[in-house]
Amino acid sequence: xxxxxxxxxxxxxxxxxxxxxxxxxxxxxxxxxxxxxxxxxxxxxxxxxxxxxxxxxxxxxxxxxxxxxxxxxxxxxxxxxxxxxx
Numbered sequence: 001x002x003x004x005x006x007x008x009x010x011x012x013x014x015x016x017x018x019x020x021x022x023x024x025x026x027x028x029x030x031x032x033x034x035x036x037x038x039x040x041x042x043x044x045x046x047x048x049x050x051x052x053x054x055x056x057x058x059x060x061x062x063x064x065x066x067x068x069x070x071x072x073x074x075x076x077x078x079x080x081x082x083x084x085x086x
Contacts, residue, residue, distance in 0.1 A: 028055045
């Protein structure tokens with residue numbers, strides 16, 4: 001446990017940021033799952049994929065995901081969508 005005032009503040013700030021990042025990551029995962037389910041069921045899947053891609057780009061901008069990870073996930077979603085539409 002920190003004794004110095006600034007160190008105590010850092011602990012509080014880090015805890016707050018951790019909660020925000022967890023929330024954003026959870027929302028991202030939910031959107032990716034919704035996109036996958038929409039692709040499998042075939043109902044308005046393009047819209048769900050657009051939302052998921054937007055969330056992935058936002059996660060990269062906020063530093064939650066690495067850009068290559070996001071690119072891989074976006075590519076996977078688009079490949080599934082194209083395969084379902086073909």
